[in-house]
Amino acid sequence: MRLRTKAELKYSFAEPTQIIGLLHAAKSPDQLLLSEVLEVSPDTPVSVDEGLSGDRRFRACLSGEVSVAYQAEVENNARQLLPVAGRQHVWGELPVEVLPYLLPSRFCPSDQFQRFSQREFGAAGDGVARVMAILDWINRHVDYVHGVSTAESTAAHTFTVRAGVCRDFTHLGITLCRALSIPARAVSAYAFELDPPDFHAVMEVYLENDWWLIDTTRLAPVEGLVRIAHGRDAADIAFLTTDKPCQLINQTVQVERL
Template identity: 35%
Template sequence: MQLNAGCELQFDAKETTPLILMLRPRSGDGQWIMKEEYDITPAVTVTEFTDMYGNLCQRVIAPEGPFSINFSATVQTADDIDVAPGAPYTPIEELPDELLHYTLPSRYCQSDMQGNLAADITNGALPGYDQVEAIRSWIHTNIKYQYGTSNASTSAVDTAQSRVGVCRDYTHLGISLCRSLNIPARMVVGYLYKLDPMDMHAWFEAYVGGRWYTFDATQDKPRGNRITVAYGRDAADVAFTTQFGNMDLNTMRVWVDAVDEAEAEKKAVEPATVPAEAGSTNQTTTAA
C-alpha cells in the first residue's frame, strides 16, 4: 500500500537552540520512499549525517522565537509483516558482531533485572520466535494502554510493576524481556497506518532464526503498512527531536493516509524526488 505520512512540529525557542532531528525514513525492508518534502520555518542551514544505527539525522540551529518543522513522505509499504513460528533461537556465539550490544541492558531496558519474569512468561515456549511471541502476547494482555501514566523517565522495570503505559513502555518491556533471554532486541519508531489514536508509534524487533522480526505488543495481531523512521537500543537513541537549549514544543500533528488508486497510478510513473533542503531525522518528543 502507498501511504502519505508526516508530522508537523511547532516550537517556541526561548533562545538560539541547536537541534538534532530524526524525521526522515529511508528505503529498506518493507518500504520504498517515493517522495519527500521537508519544510522548516524560518529557513535555516541543515546538515545531515547517518548515526551508528543507520538512521538519517539532521542538525539545525533554531533562532529565538517561533520555529516549525513540517515533514511529509509518500511511501510504498508492505501490507503484511513476516511471521515465523518455530524460528530458532540464534546462539550468542553465532550472532554478528554488530548485534551483540542489542543483548545488553540499556537505559530504559534493564534486562539484567527481569530474567525471572521472562522465564515465567516463556515457560514451555520453544526457544526463539515462540518465546518472543509469548512475551508480546503477555504484554498485550497484561499491560493496560493508557495515556498520562508514564513519562520520559519510565523504564521497563517501572512498566512491569505498574502494568500501565503507552507504546514506548510496551516496547521497552518487550525489549528488556527478550534481552534477558539473550535474544537481541531493538526499538523501532515510525508510523502505523490506522493507528488509533494517531501518533508517532513504537514497536520492537527481535533477532531469531538469523534475521530480525517485527513484534508490536499494542496490537492484537500482526499488522503491516508500517513506515520505519529509526532504530536504536531504546528511546534514548530514537528521539524525533533532541534539543540543546530552552525550547518548548507547543503542538505536534501526525498523519498517515492511504494514497487513493488514481493518485497511486500517477505516482508510480513519477521519479522519486528529495527536496534540496531535505535535512536529517531525530526527535525530543517520543512516540506515544
C-alpha cells in the same frame, strides 16, 4: 502497501538551540522511499546525515517560533511478518552489530528480569514462540493508559504499575526478550490506522538471521508501519533532541494509504 506520511511540529526556542531531528523515513530493504520533502520555517540551514543502517537525522540551530514539516511517500510491500516458527540464535552465531541489543540499556534493565523471563517464557518453545508468549503476557497484564508514565519511566516501572503507552509497552517487550538472550531493539515509526495518530514506538527482534518488526501494543498493523529509526531504547530514537529546553506548541502526524 504504499503510504504517505506527514508530520508537522511547531516549537518555541527561547534562545538559539542545537537540535537533532528524527522525522525522515528510513532507507531499508523492506521500505522503498519514493519521495520526500523537509521544510523548516522560517528558512534555516539544515544538514541531513544518513547512517549505515539507513536511519537519517537532520541537524540545525533553531531560535524563536519554528515550524518543521516533513512529508514522504513510501512503498513497503517487501515487509515480512514474523514467521510462525523461528530459531533463536546462540550468542556465537550472532553478527557483531547485533550484540549490543542483548545488553541492558537505560530504559530496558533486562538483567533484572532474567529469572522472571526464564520462569514465564523459557519453556514456550522456539524463538518465535517465546516472543509470542511475551507479547501475550504483556497484552494480558499491561493496560494502555496515558498519564501513568513519564519520559523517565523504565520497563521496571511499567512492570510494576502494569500500565503505559506505546513506548512503555516497547521497553517492556525489549527487556523481557533480552532477558531471554533474544536480541531486541526499539524502532520509531509512522503508523497507519493508529488512533489517535501519533509517532509510534515498536520493536524488532532478531531471529532466523533477520530483524522482525513487532507492534507490542497491537494497535497498528506491521505492514502499515513506516520505519524512522532504531536504537537500544527511546533515548536513541527521540524525534527531537535539543541542547536547551524548548516548548512544544503543536504537533500533528498523519498516515494515509495511497
